[in-house]
Amino acid sequence: MNRQTSSQPPGGRVLLIEDEQNIATAIAFILQREGWRVSTHGDGTTALAAVERHRPDVVVLDVMLPGKSGFDVLGGIRAGARPDLPVLMLTAKGQTKDRERAEALGASRFMTKPFSNRELVDAVRVLAGSAAPPDPV
Amino acid sequence: MTRHVPTGSRIRERRLSLSVKQTDLAARAGISPSYLNLIEHNRRAIGGGLLTRLAEALDVDRAALAEDGDAALVAAVEAAGAARGIAPRALEDAGDLARRFPEWGRVIAAQAEAMAAQARTIEAMADRLSHDPTLADAMHELLSTVSVVRSTASILAQTPGIDRNWLGRFHANLDADSRRLADGAEAMVALFDRQASRGADHLLPSEAVSRFLDAHGHRFDALETNGPAAIPDLVAGIDDPAARAMAAEVLARDAEDAARLPVAAVLAATEPDDLIAAAGGDMALVLRRMGIVDPGRGLVVADASGALVRRKPVAGFALPVVGAGCPLWPVFAALGQPGRPVATTVETPDGAQWRAHAVAAPLAPQTFGGMAVMRATMLLTRVGMQGAADPVGPGCRVCPREGCAARREPSVLSGRGS
Numbered sequence: 001m002n003r004q005t006s007s008q009p010p011g012g013r014v015l016l017i018e019d020e021q022n023i024a025t026a027i028a029f030i031l032q033r034e035g036w037r038v039s040t041h042g043d044g045t046t047a048l049a050a051v052e053r054h055r056p057d058v059v060v061l062d063v064m065l066p067g068k069s070g071f072d073v074l075g076g077i078r079a080g081a082r083p084d085l086p087v088l089m090l091t092a093k094g095q096t097k098d099r100e101r102a103e104a105l106g107a108s109r110f111m112t113k114p115f116s117n118r119e120l121v122d123a124v125r126v127l128a129g130s131a132a133p134p135d136p137v
Numbered sequence: 138m139t140r141h142v143p144t145g146s147r148i149r150e151r152r153l154s155l156s157v158k159q160t161d162l163a164a165r166a167g168i169s170p171s172y173l174n175l176i177e178h179n180r181r182a183i184g185g186g187l188l189t190r191l192a193e194a195l196d197v198d199r200a201a202l203a204e205d206g207d208a209a210l211v212a213a214v215e216a217a218g219a220a221r222g223i224a225p226r227a228l229e230d231a232g233d234l235a236r237r238f239p240e241w242g243r244v245i246a247a248q249a250e251a252m253a254a255q256a257r258t259i260e261a262m263a264d265r266l267s268h269d270p271t272l273a274d275a276m277h278e279l280l281s282t283v284s285v286v287r288s289t290a291s292i293l294a295q296t297p298g299i300d301r302n303w304l305g306r307f308h309a310n311l312d313a314d315s316r317r318l319a320d321g322a323e324a325m326v327a328l329f330d331r332q333a334s335r336g337a338d339h340l341l342p343s344e345a346v347s348r349f350l351d352a353h354g355h356r357f358d359a360l361e362t363n364g365p366a367a368i369p370d371l372v373a374g375i376d377d378p379a380a381r382a383m384a385a386e387v388l389a390r391d392a393e394d395a396a397r398l399p400v401a402a403v404l405a406a407t408e409p410d411d412l413i414a415a416a417g418g419d420m421a422l423v424l425r426r427m428g429i430v431d432p433g434r435g436l437v438v439a440d441a442s443g444a445l446v447r448r449k450p451v452a453g454f455a456l457p458v459v460g461a462g463c464p465l466w467p468v469f470a471a472l473g474q475p476g477r478p479v480a481t482t483v484e485t486p487d488g489a490q491w492r493a494h495a496v497a498a499p500l501a502p503q504t505f506g507g508m509a510v511m512r513a514t515m516l517l518t519r520v521g522m523q524g525a526a527d528p529v530g531p532g533c534r535v536c537p538r539e540g541c542a543a544r545r546e547p548s549v550l551s552g553r554g555s
Contacts, residue, residue: 022310026288092280113284
């Protein structure tokens with residue numbers, strides 16, 4: 001399930017949790033082009049384990065995932081060992097109730113599809129700048 | 138026939154004919170002389186905003202510099218990017234994309250056109266979206282696919298010298314996602330068809346009346362020949378009593394209009410002014426009759442609150458089925474100056490131009506001390522390019538125009554609508 005797609009630093013680590021392969025490919029390419037090390041994960045059920053394993057600086061999290069929804073995953077992150085981990089949520093629905101739910105669960109940022117590549121890259125950069133460093137492995 | 142001369146060569150010819158130095162032209166266009174030199178020797182593709190700036194600097198029409206066929210494709214790709222909010226600097230890559238990958242350029246342009254068409258349908262369903270999980274799922278699929286296509290197309294446009302493996306991969310993804318987009322659009326249309334065939338049980342009376350009028354093209358020949366006597370039979374098929382009564386009121390007014398301005402006279406007229414005398418100076422009557430009799434014209438009637446009480450759509454000019462229209466429509470300007478006719482040319486976001494005639498008048502004869510109930514009427518007629526025109530849209534929710542001072546809510550097309 002995991003597809004390690006890291007390249008050279010220095011932008012920090014991004015974990016992209018997105019089940020749609022083509023959008024994951026595009027987002028990973030965009031972020032890697034900017035110097036980020038990107039790992040992708042496509043399943044909600046094992047997403048929290050992936051967060052533990054990859055120890056990212058920023059998580060980009062889709063709402064619609066197989067197994068568990070992005071909301072469930074976000075709740076798990078906030079209740080886990082790194083509650084301050086920046087999480088950028090993506091959804092195609094963009095409805096007020098989705099945004100409100102994401103905010104209530106502690107999403108750092110919420111973006112609706114379709115978004116521009118630049119908008120996404122800028123959001124990740126801003127979130128990474130506000131992140132507390134992960135504990136040493 | 139236009140010469141098949143590359144764009145760069147045309148720029149060079151024009152510059153030399155004006156005795157302008159390469160450095161001066163480069164400065165005016167905001168690029169380096171060396172880059173201009175590459176363009177002039179056709180070693181760099183050009184299009185989009187840069188071509189426009191060079192054309193302005195050379196005091197020549199942009200089309201005169203573009204190669205045959207390029208300009209339309211570049212403009213279409215550029216418009217697709219602009220509609221999706223690509224940064225102005227990135228828009229200049231449209232020419233490069235269209236030149237290097239013309240087939241993909243056509244795919245992007247076709248998809249943008251398809252999305253604009255879908256937008257008109259989305260407006261009708263947007264208010265019900267949150268109540269219809271099937272529709273919401275279909276929208277989710279469509280927006281997800283649009284997102285992939287947009288990101289992938291941007292990568293291709295903005296990553297010069299992209300690795301061949303990545304290039305092949307993105308081309309394959311774009312191919313797959315464009316098919317998926319087509320399938321998603323087809324599924325959406327099928328959903329709407331099913332919604333339409335479910336009957337009028339879930340509609341408000343005003344929606345049921347709109348559907349009834351639209352189904353008949355707003356024109357009832359029986360009213361023209363038999364007058365109000367034809368109304369009971371015409372509305373008998375409307376189940377909801379409230380909607381049936383509303384429809385009967387609308388048709389009664391149409392029958393009265395038909396008696397005052399017979400169809401033969403309307404068909405013989407070209408411009409509203411041709412009928413003013415026959416209508417006894419009632420300009421609103423002229424506009425209503427021309428709008429209803431001619432299937433090639435659109436008609437909008439608004440009350441003083443801005444609510445659209447009659448909307449006869451016409452191909453190419455989207456009218457929202459529910460909700461408000463565009464505040465820039467001349468029909469609303471007419472409301473602010475009752476009795477004064479407004480005639481102006483407007484341009485829809487797809488670049489089409491329309492002649493709009495509008496006037497506001499009391500619904501019934503006024504009395505001293507009585508309250509005037511005003512109605513504004515607008516007739517829409519498609520025209521060729523007339524030069525400058527007032528920009529209008531189909532209503533904020535499905536309007537792609539950015540930076541519009543009249544915008545009151547974000548567009549579902551851009552997600553922003555600044």
